[in-house]
Amino acid sequence: MAKLFDKVAIIGIGHIGSSLARVIKRDGLAGRLVTLESDPEHRAKAIELGIVDAAIADAAEAVQEADLVILATPVGTYADLAAGIAPHLKAGAIVSDVGSVKMAVLRDVGPLLPADVFFVPGHPIAGTEHSGPTAGFAELFQGRWCILTPPAGTARAAVDKVVALWEAAGSTVEIMEAGHHDRVLAITSHLPHLIAYTIVGTATDLETTLQQEVIKFSASGFRDFTRIAASDPVMWRDIFLNNREAVLEVLQRFTEDLTAMQRAIRWGEGDKLEEVFRRTRAIRRSIIDAKQA
Amino acid sequence: MAKLFDKVAIIGIGHIGSSLARVIKRDGLAGRLVTLESDPEHRAKAIELGIVDAAIADAAEAVQEADLVILATPVGTYADLAAGIAPHLKAGAIVSDVGSVKMAVLRDVGPLLPADVFFVPGHPIAGTEHSGPTAGFAELFQGRWCILTPPAGTARAAVDKVVALWEAAGSTVEIMEAGHHDRVLAITSHLPHLIAYTIVGTATDLETTLQQEVIKFSASGFRDFTRIAASDPVMWRDIFLNNREAVLEVLQRFTEDLTAMQRAIRWGEGDKLEEVFRRTRAIRRSIIDAKQA
Secondary structure, eight states, X not given: OOOOEEEEEEEOOSHHHXXXXXXXXXXTXXXXXXXXOSOHHHHHHHHHHTOXXXXXXXXXXXXXTOSEEEEOXXXXXXXXXXXXXXXXXXXXXXXXXXXXXXXXXXXXXXXXXXXXXXXXOEEXXXXXXXXXXXGOOXXXXXXXXXXXXXXTTOOHHHHHHHHHHHHHTTOEEEEOXXXXXXXXXXXXXXXXXXXXXXXXXXXXXXXXXXXXXXXXXXXXTHHHHHHHTTSOHHHHHHHHHHSHHHHHXXXXXXXXXXXXXXXXXXXXXXXXXHHHHHHHHHHHHHHHHTTOO | OOOOEEEEEEEOOSHHHHHHHXXXXXXXXXXXXXXXXXXXXXXXXXXXXXXXXXXXSOHHHHHTTOSEXXXXXXXXXXXXXXXXXXXXXXXXOEEEEOOSOSHHHHHHTGGGSOTTSEEEOEEESOOOSOOSGGGOOGXXXXXXXXXXXXXXXXXXXXXXXXXXXXXHTTOEEEEOOHHHHHHHHIIIIIHHHHHHHHXXXXXXXXXXHHHHXXXXXXXXXXXXXXXXXXXXXXXXHHHHHHSHHHHHHHHXXXXXXXXXXXXXXXXXXXXXXXXXXXXXXXXXXXXXXXXXX
């Protein structure tokens, strides 16, 4: 794979940041790869793992002369980070990110960037419930989607460079309008996570003996929710706070539907339950057909 | 493995029934193994797969002289089935089942059985989202729990025989009071399934283009729910109708908690969200420690 950038700076060397660093190292995509990371343990770990050339605590030093800067911290940190790095970005640099919400990124980061910097927000649809630099792996993005949401008018050459990076990681790139991204992800990702967190939270409020039995017999369905509900707390807090409108809208639909199910159970309306249960089976088949299962 | 029964009759040769049949055949646990099955295609398939000695449509013929009769059909069919087989059960026969609710089984089946028959309801905590005799496999119960809920005073020897069957299948058996079973499973299994069915149902109501994108980007969380929501519709309809009180009780707790999350998102209360998200991570670790992950 040919070198794509002279210098890349990844801000935050957690699960996603460190996975991307591994891709860049593996394929020699950058002449120099550094991370800007506030956690000294993560900095030490990144060097120990050999996935970056330098792990830096100072924003100016990290991003200076970088052709590509990628934000890979919780979305709630973006505004402060952008303010910190903006004065030190070189003309023609590309700023991207890996956050799970995109309208808030346009809102928080866009206005802070110099006019001679290209802004190409992104969202790799990949990840596990694990966190931190040791949890990363280069194959994380293989066969997955990556959505880019460049603002209208972003230079094609800058977008193409970010596309090339994600294609090197093994992803298929889709360009999308940021608001549309946020509505789609509210359904496919944010609502499922909210519900998983809630049901596991409901179980943690049970008395101790019952809670132990829930853990013991979790293979009957509950277990599948706990994996999702083990995702990074700060990252997910920031997602919900920054995609509020879309999440509340789809949550409203969900609670209406749940209330209808509750009523059908209370009144013994088996036909209504069965009708929904048959419809949902078809969706599973569509996902298998789309090779996303 | 030594023979446990002279004749076993499995009623319903679906996913669970056919898996248990495979165990009984593999280990030679029965002198003769038959299935009572109303679906002619399933009868033909069971014979073709060689997992039973006979596939029978007549209740009297199927259960006569059987030492063990296991109901493995949706719970809603049990009352009619029990009425149909009761006159033909031999003295000393054991009647068991594999249903996911247990109070309703005591209610629907118990009163119909002759006094000289032993009743040992059971629930293997195992299964996949697939249905039918071809979806079964002998290893399904390996390393899983099986809960038995014999009514107070059931002969120990009869319970021990059913325990031996499930231990041969590789399961660990737990004896539990039926009402307690139903409350625990309402949390670990019935509520998660109801929620998964509902959220996937919510997605099926979206306009077509959005629905296609939900399928495309389902790997971001939604996908995990669709597997559960592909479970057998009739089986699950009957579970909800027959564990109504316990499901409605835990659903009420869940909706209260979800409303609190909704409010925290609306008012931007990040601390409340993060606190719940941290608690739920601990539950995941407990499940991993309990080797149920």
